[in-house]
Amino acid sequence: MTRKQNPTIQLPRERIEQLRQFGQATSASTMSEIVGSLLKLARQQGLVEHGIPGIDVNVLADGLAIRFPNSPTTGFSFEAASRIADTIREYLNGEHVGEKIEERIDIHLTDPDNHAGSFSIWRRGNSLKIGIPMNAPEMNFTHDLAAEFADLLDRAIRQSKVA
Structure with a gap:
């Protein structure tokens, strides 16, 4: 290996x-x-684009579509996406030590058949593993990158409320 x-x-x-x-x-x-x-x-300062290479977060009329590399696009309601961001921050604050959270979230999107609203998160060493959807290959996030991903979700939710 x-x-x-x-x-x-x-x-x-x-x-x-x-x-x-x-x-x-x-x-x-x-x-x-x-x-x-x-x-x-x-x-x-507007010098670097707000986003993480390889991760797509798109605002839909009723939620967010999130795609990690080598994973299908997964839809979440705005409330569910906010729950993901909050869960990431809980892990970063030291909560859920030794726990793996796998959560299937009830979603209400315009095309629910194409979205499997689920995610998984757990701590591995000094990083977090996040899978979207739950059973897809997980991505390894350093703490600062995980915080940035949570901020990215919050920013997309705020953008949807402005539009």
């Missing part, structure tokens, strides 16, 4: 020290969290 390696980024020592200082100022403890904080600032 070949393990997928994360890319290595080579930086001068001075940049690494600057990143560490930034991490201390923002309470980010890992390089992934530091880079996530920098990207969050860039999104707030």
